[in-house]
Amino acid sequence: MKMMFILMAIFAFAIGYATIIEDKYDTPAAKILVFNAAWFELLLIVLGVNLIGGIINHKMWKKEKWAQLTFHVAFIFILLGAGITRVSGYEGIMQIKEGEASRLMYSAEPYLQLNFFKVTRSETGDVIGIGQEPVRADRIAMWLSEGTPRQNNFSKEFDLGSETLTLDYNWYVTNKVLDVVEGNGKGHEYILIKFSMDPRDTMYIKSGTTRIKGGIKLSFNDDSFTDALQFSNSDGGEVYLETPYDMTTLDQTVLRKGGSPEDAMDTLIRDTRHRLRPRIVHTLDRLQFWYASHFNDVVMTYRTPSQMEDDQKMGSAFLSLNAKFSGGEQDIVIEGQADRETMMRGFYMKDYLVNIGYGPKLIELPFYVRCDDFRLEKYDGSQQPSSYECDLAILDSSEGEFFGATVFMNHVLDYSGYRFFQSSYSTSDEAMQSGSREPDITVLSVNHDFWGTAVTYLGYILMAIGFIWAIIKRTSRFGVVRKSLIELNSKRAGLIIFGLLSMNSLAQNTPKDENYYAEKLRDLYETDKVFTDFDEAYIKSSERLLVQTHGGRIC
Numbered sequence: 001m002k003m004m005f006i007l008m009a010i011f012a013f014a015i016g017y018a019t020i021i022e023d024k025y026d027t028p029a030a031k032i033l034v035f036n037a038a039w040f041e042l043l044l045i046v047l048g049v050n051l052i053g054g055i056i057n058h059k060m061w062k063k064e065k066w067a068q069l070t071f072h073v074a075f076i077f078i079l080l081g082a083g084i085t086r087v088s089g090y091e092g093i094m095q096i097k098e099g100e101a102s103r104l105m106y107s108a109e110p111y112l113q114l115n116f117f118k119v120t121r122s123e124t125g126d127v128i129g130i131g132q133e134p135v136r137a138d139r140i141a142m143w144l145s146e147g148t149p150r151q152n153n154f155s156k157e158f159d160l161g162s163e164t165l166t167l168d169y170n171w172y173v174t175n176k177v178l179d180v181v182e183g184n185g186k187g188h189e190y191i192l193i194k195f196s197m198d199p200r201d202t203m204y205i206k207s208g209t210t211r212i213k214g215g216i217k218l219s220f221n222d223d224s225f226t227d228a229l230q231f232s233n234s235d236g237g238e239v240y241l242e243t244p245y246d247m248t249t250l251d252q253t254v255l256r257k258g259g260s261p262e263d264a265m266d267t268l269i270r271d272t273r274h275r276l277r278p279r280i281v282h283t284l285d286r287l288q289f290w291y292a293s294h295f296n297d298v299v300m301t302y303r304t305p306s307q308m309e310d311d312q313k314m315g316s317a318f319l320s321l322n323a324k325f326s327g328g329e330q331d332i333v334i335e336g337q338a339d340r341e342t343m344m345r346g347f348y349m350k351d352y353l354v355n356i357g358y359g360p361k362l363i364e365l366p367f368y369v370r371c372d373d374f375r376l377e378k379y380d381g382s383q384q385p386s387s388y389e390c391d392l393a394i395l396d397s398s399e400g401e402f403f404g405a406t407v408f409m410n411h412v413l414d415y416s417g418y419r420f421f422q423s424s425y426s427t428s429d430e431a432m433q434s435g436s437r438e439p440d441i442t443v444l445s446v447n448h449d450f451w452g453t454a455v456t457y458l459g460y461i462l463m464a465i466g467f468i469w470a471i472i473k474r475t476s477r478f479g480v481v482r483k484s485l486i487e488l489n490s491k492r493a494g495l496i497i498f499g500l501l502s503m504n505s506l507a508q509n510t511p512k513d514e515n516y517y518a519e520k521l522r523d524l525y526e527t528d529k530v531f532t533d534f535d536e537a538y539i540k541s542s543e544r545l546l547v548q549t550h551g552g553r554i555c
Contacts, residue, residue, distance in 0.1 A: 119352060152169055252264070340359055
């Protein structure tokens with residue numbers, strides 16, 4: 001029993017410590033130092049073993065101790081469910097636009113992600129060919145926090161046969177804004193590409209490199225990939241795009257001058273060179289982007305956001321790594337964190353091109369989820385949202401099942417071990433450009449943890465049964481106390497009756513006139529200034545008065 005008290009005290013301290021860490025730093029710090037730490041897992045295992053030992057030592061399988069047995073077994077099931085969730089459960093986020101279907105979700109846990117592409121070099125060492133598919137892909141689950149620099153430190157080695165890559169941790173910072181400053185002859189050439197109305201969703205592409213966004217390669221003065229969008233510049237400073245795909249464009253300048261969407265739209269023919277201009281939105285599948293700026297001689301830097309930028313949550317996280325390989329070594333800085341789409345950047349080894357990124361990984365579901373409709377309700381007379389919901393359809397050709405359901409707050413959709421929660425919403429760039437600005441993208445929180453959830457819920461049910469059993473059982477402490485109270489109350493019953501009779505006798509000895517209390521109330525009404533006569537029509541009109549709070553709610 002003493003050991004259990006000690007373990008529970010340590011557990012309570014750990015939970016409190018994690019709360020303080022999360023408040024001081026962030027959630028990843030609490031995961032790194034407490035919830036994902038080996039010592040915390042060991043603590044939970046020892047708690048479970050101690051519960052089993054208590055069952056054996058106190059012989060709780062005896063009939064008179066079944067209530068205690070139920071309670072102990074409940075805790076064991078809850079710990080077991082937590083272990084199953086830790087080992088096999090995962091969760092993530094899906095964003096689905098109205099009328100579209102998707103089977104991809106982003107994991108809630110961040111990963112260090114590497115893709116290795118085989119390269120072909122000429123006799124002079126120039127890259128003359130790159131494989132279109134990676135020969136190796138690594139995904140390493142890894143939480144990082146600016147508040148835990150010592151725990152962040154890591155070194156990873158990747159054996160590729162002909163050569164070896166070693167990645168060493170340098171530093172990790174959060175809430176920083178990527179910016180450029182004049183290089184004074186020591187800088188590099190970059191172009192800036194924007195992908196949405198979100199000011200954070202930008203990408204600087206260095207000349208001679210290729211980056212990846214949404215599974216699509218974007219190259220600037222780098223013709224290594226035949227399936228990449230090829231950006232290039234001329235001596236005059238103009239930037240051009242050559243695409244291996246047909247693309248549509250939307251000229252925002254035409255829209256701002258009052259032109260129709262039909263007049264603003266155009267088509268880029270594949271394998272032709274097009275001059276880029278600002279405010280021209282290019283669309284390829286789900287990827288939308290536009291060319292923003294071109295820089296000739298600049299150096300990348302990281303700074304703290306201004307007050308306005310901080311209010312708009314423009315800050316991002318950056319991870320610096322040192323890459324060592326047979327051809328040399330170089331420092332690499334990648335942008336990424338748990339709640340942002342992973343942005344890959346690349347560097348060359350002798351025989352490989354390595355694309356590396358940090359952030360959530362893509363998880364493919366075994367079925368499609370389609371958003372048929374999204375609805376946002378607002379409080380009357382304000383723009384404050386009161387509720388939101390979406391109509392989903394499950395498209396599972398392997399099982400031959402096609403059905404729909406409405407998902408909203410506290411009303412989830414369960415299918416094939418997955419649970420879909422209505423988490424949030426957003427507005428697509430198309431809606432923003434059309435001027436409607438109404439949300440048309442549903443954001444779903446997805447959980448895949450059937451067995452962990454089932455075992456944990458079984459533990460909750462057993463715990464409730466154990467509580468009720470312990471209360472109603474005659475031989476339990478509650479039963480003994482209840483019996484003593486009944487006996488005590490029966491002895492006091494006579495005293496209570498005697499007291500009531502005595503009070504009645506006193507009341508009869510001080511008779512009051514039947515109109516005594518009515519007169520007192522009338523005197524109070526006539527003398528108290530709180531009571532004021534109002535016109536009945538005025539009272540009726542006040543009943544229909546609407547009041548708006550500072551938050552915009554009508555009540």
